[in-house]
Amino acid sequence: MLAASAGVALARGMGQIDLRVPGSAPSARDGYGTDPDIIRTHAPGDFWPLTLTRAERRAVSALCDVIIPADDRSPSASALHVPDFIDEWISAPYAGHGADRTLVNAGLAWLDAESRRRYGSAFARATDAQRLELCEAMAPEAPPKSELELPSKFFRRVRNLTMVGFFTTPAGMKDLGYVGNVPLARFEGPPADLIARLGLADEVAW
Amino acid sequence: MAFVTPSSALDKYDVIVVGSGAAGGQAAYTLTMAGARVLMLEAGRNYDPQAETPMFQTNDQAPLRGAGTPDKPFGFYDATVGGGWSVPGEPYTNASDESERQFQWWRSRMLGGRTNHWARHSLRNGPYDFKPRSRDGLGFDWPISYEDVAPYYDKVEMLIGVYGNNNGLENTPDSPEGCLLPPPKARIGELLAKQRGRSLGIPVIPIHRAVLSAPLDHERIPAKLHPGNLKAQRILAGDMRNRAACFWATSCGRGCAIRANYQSTTVHIPPAMATGNLDVLVDAMVREVTVDSSGKATGVTYIDKVRKQEHHASARVIVLAASACETARLLLNSKSNHFPNGLANSSGLVGKYIMDTVGAGWGGQIPLLENLPSYNEDGAGGLHVYAPWWLYKQQLAGKLGFARGYHVEFGTGKGMPGANAPYVSDAGGRTVFGAKMKEEARRYYGSHIWFSGRGEMIPNEDSYCEIDPKVVDTWGIPVLRFNWKWSDHETRQAAHMQRTFADWITAMGGTNAKQPDASGKKAISQGGYVIHEVGGTIMGSAPGSSVTNRWSQTWDVPNVFVADGAVFASNADKNPTLTIMALAWRAADRILEEMSRGNL
Numbered sequence: 001m002l003a004a005s006a007g008v009a010l011a012r013g014m015g016q017i018d019l020r021v022p023g024s025a026p027s028a029r030d031g032y033g034t035d036p037d038i039i040r041t042h043a044p045g046d047f048w049p050l051t052l053t054r055a056e057r058r059a060v061s062a063l064c065d066v067i068i069p070a071d072d073r074s075p076s077a078s079a080l081h082v083p084d085f086i087d088e089w090i091s092a093p094y095a096g097h098g099a100d101r102t103l104v105n106a107g108l109a110w111l112d113a114e115s116r117r118r119y120g121s122a123f124a125r126a127t128d129a130q131r132l133e134l135c136e137a138m139a140p141e142a143p144p145k146s147e148l149e150l151p152s153k154f155f156r157r158v159r160n161l162t163m164v165g166f167f168t169t170p171a172g173m174k175d176l177g178y179v180g181n182v183p184l185a186r187f188e189g190p191p192a193d194l195i196a197r198l199g200l201a202d203e204v205a206w
Numbered sequence: 207m208a209f210v211t212p213s214s215a216l217d218k219y220d221v222i223v224v225g226s227g228a229a230g231g232q233a234a235y236t237l238t239m240a241g242a243r244v245l246m247l248e249a250g251r252n253y254d255p256q257a258e259t260p261m262f263q264t265n266d267q268a269p270l271r272g273a274g275t276p277d278k279p280f281g282f283y284d285a286t287v288g289g290g291w292s293v294p295g296e297p298y299t300n301a302s303d304e305s306e307r308q309f310q311w312w313r314s315r316m317l318g319g320r321t322n323h324w325a326r327h328s329l330r331n332g333p334y335d336f337k338p339r340s341r342d343g344l345g346f347d348w349p350i351s352y353e354d355v356a357p358y359y360d361k362v363e364m365l366i367g368v369y370g371n372n373n374g375l376e377n378t379p380d381s382p383e384g385c386l387l388p389p390p391k392a393r394i395g396e397l398l399a400k401q402r403g404r405s406l407g408i409p410v411i412p413i414h415r416a417v418l419s420a421p422l423d424h425e426r427i428p429a430k431l432h433p434g435n436l437k438a439q440r441i442l443a444g445d446m447r448n449r450a451a452c453f454w455a456t457s458c459g460r461g462c463a464i465r466a467n468y469q470s471t472t473v474h475i476p477p478a479m480a481t482g483n484l485d486v487l488v489d490a491m492v493r494e495v496t497v498d499s500s501g502k503a504t505g506v507t508y509i510d511k512v513r514k515q516e517h518h519a520s521a522r523v524i525v526l527a528a529s530a531c532e533t534a535r536l537l538l539n540s541k542s543n544h545f546p547n548g549l550a551n552s553s554g555l556v557g558k559y560i561m562d563t564v565g566a567g568w569g570g571q572i573p574l575l576e577n578l579p580s581y582n583e584d585g586a587g588g589l590h591v592y593a594p595w596w597l598y599k600q601q602l603a604g605k606l607g608f609a610r611g612y613h614v615e616f617g618t619g620k621g622m623p624g625a626n627a628p629y630v631s632d633a634g635g636r637t638v639f640g641a642k643m644k645e646e647a648r649r650y651y652g653s654h655i656w657f658s659g660r661g662e663m664i665p666n667e668d669s670y671c672e673i674d675p676k677v678v679d680t681w682g683i684p685v686l687r688f689n690w691k692w693s694d695h696e697t698r699q700a701a702h703m704q705r706t707f708a709d710w711i712t713a714m715g716g717t718n719a720k721q722p723d724a725s726g727k728k729a730i731s732q733g734g735y736v737i738h739e740v741g742g743t744i745m746g747s748a749p750g751s752s753v754t755n756r757w758s759q760t761w762d763v764p765n766v767f768v769a770d771g772a773v774f775a776s777n778a779d780k781n782p783t784l785t786i787m788a789l790a791w792r793a794a795d796r797i798l799e800e801m802s803r804g805n806l
Contacts, residue, residue, distance in 0.1 A: 031277045032269060034294060035287050038260050041267040067639045094275045135639060142635020156637045163627035168265040176651050178620055180584035181262055183453035187585050189391025200397040206371055206412060
């Protein structure tokens with residue numbers, strides 16, 4: 001009954017990037033189960049332990065902020081605690097998350113090694129310009145050279161996770177322009193000037 | 207009467223209803239409002255939508271930003287309790303290892319069942335849909351016609367509250383004056399799809415959904431639904447006053463704490479409880495229907511899941527409303543000397559002709575919708591418009607290569623951000639990040655449209671469920687084993703869906719990143735995926751070729767009725783829930799008549 005709308009709900013306002021975990025696998029042993037409390041606010045670490053080391057956490061924070069720096073509309077990813085979400089994601093006990101954990105661990109190891117090779121310091125201690133240069137290296141045109149396959153895949157995955165973590169926060173939703181989730185007395189539909197701008201005035205009446 | 211335990215339940219009831227969803231809720235409502243004493247058995251836990259619905263929670267308050275997991279496949283805030291594609295301790299199996307021959311079975315274990323999370327699409331079957339074999343020679347005709355069911359569609363729409371309007375389109379029935387609530391205005395992307403669909407000949411009209419776009423008329427409706435029954439009128443009027451109209455926030459899949467949409471737990475069960483005639487026993491898994499030496503049903507055996515004890519409940523009439531496949535399972539597991547092949551199975555057809563809805567999707571990015579100023583388009587928490595099937599004449603003339611139609615559901619707009627990252631271009635394969643990514647995310651947000659085709663499947667001999675000879679669930683009850691096969695009618699229909707949607711994207715000014723699947727074999731969703739499974743105890747005009755008669759009463763055991771989708775003899779593209787409720791009401795009316803005549 002819901003599947004009809006689920007595809008729609010998942011598609012609304014979003015693109016082709018899909019972080020869903022396939023649903024038909026058996027329940028994870030240490031997940032939140034099929035009847036969690038969905039009313040209270042949950043924080044990363046509430047249901048399963050976080051697994052990033054301190055050094056990895058520093059690298060993820062630095063990486064997130066290259067991916068989403070602060071600007072005049074919103075703060076940086078780390079200021080909105082996106083690294084906590086990434087740690088929660090890769091630490092989750094469900095099928096699919098384990099592959100992300102492997103990818104992120106390997107990617108972070110590559111990143112630090114490459115940073116030390118190029119600049120003599122870990123990624124988290126590199127300068128802003130050096131971090132940017134390393135991120136550019138991880139974002140080559142497709143297909144990447146074989147030595148960049150892992151870093152490219154890792155970077156795309158962390159970029160997507162950073163976007164999810166960021167744009168689901170109140171500040172991120174505001175930045176994106178989501179203005180719903182408030183009760184209204186009436187649903188007014190699109191503003192008249194928007195309808196006119198798209199030439200849809202004749203479509204409003206049924 | 208209220209929530210009872212095995213020890214506080216009565217020794218005997220007029221009717222036992224197995225299941226508490228759309229069918230069980232409707233049957234219990236109709237029966238108790240007329241004065242029958244009913245025991246409702248629910249295999250899941252009690253559930254209180256007013257206390258348990260996350261109405262304004264944002265995804266950053268959920269683990270994994272609300273993403274689906276094996277524990278909550280439709281996301282953390284989906285209303286489903288205790289289930290999804292798998293229910294712990296209650297497996298099912300598939301006979302084949304090939305995924306295209308497998309069936310996925312969505313279940314919940316909660317009061318109200320799947321009505322708590324469903325899409326609320328409430329479309330009437332049309333006249334063709336009850337007589338498909340007469341029209342194209344395939345499948346089965348129902349023993350009833352649209353005219354038989356129409357009065358019940360009217361009643362259900364008035365009771366639960368359905369928004370929509372009338373368009374006079376072929377096989378897309380209008381509702382009489384006073385049945386529907388006003389449709390909400392279309393969102394901007396929906397208007398664009400409507401305009402551009404016209405060039406393809408596709409009509410876009412308001413969908414019918416069970417959401418209160420305005421308060422129900424509590425002064426008029428109760429007297430129409432319960433003429434001459436002042437107690438029922440008073441209870442229903444009071445209950446309707448306690449249902450708020452939609453406040454245009456929160457996705458309906460979470461349920462609704464203000465009771466603005468239909469759930470069995472917010473619409474059927476509260477007034478039924480208020481009659482004093484309904485007892486509800488939760489955490490009660492029914493194992494079998496019991497019969498006496500004459501072959502008449504006496505009650506049910508059930509397992510109290512909390513105390514892990516088996517009990518028996520007795521009644522004059524048994525109504526099965528456990529969901530199509532669970533009802534078939536229950537009948538097949540009810541073996542006795544009288545019924546060695548399972549109850550009501552002299553035809554050998556219990557479990558046969560399981561149908562789902564054909565599903566295929568396609569999406570695209572629409573440049574015209576980029577960078578639009580934001581407005582609040584949450585709306586009614588689901589679809590406002592859709593496209594009903596529009597090619598009846600071409601299809602009947604044999605021009606399409608598949609025999610049955612589909613409707614189109616589509617989603618657009620700036621929905622609440624969740625666990626799918628906003629779209630960015632990643633042009634040339636280069637991962638966009640930094641200021642450019644932020645700019646692109648803002649630009650493209652809300653510029654996508656996703657089309658979902660929802661089509662009719664023709665019943666076939668290869669799609670059925672049976673008892674697995676080896677596997678039992680944690681309660682020791684033999685489980686279902688599924689067999690599945692789409693015919694060419696369905697795969698060609700899925701191909702037509704994707705081709706049409708790709709053309710629609712083009713008509714909206716978008717470009718298709720890839721080509722649609724011409725065979726339909728990749729496009730078509732897995733059996734069960736759309737969660738519209740019906741059939742398994744189909745109704746018909748003769749005992750040898752069907753399991754129930756035109757009243758949803760089993761041929762073999764006159765005091766056993768099937769109220770859920772198992773009786774469907776075909777599965778029109780229209781979402782089944784409204785028809786399930788209409789038939790459940792009709793079956794309950796028949797039970798009341800037959801009880802008053804002394805026949806039950």
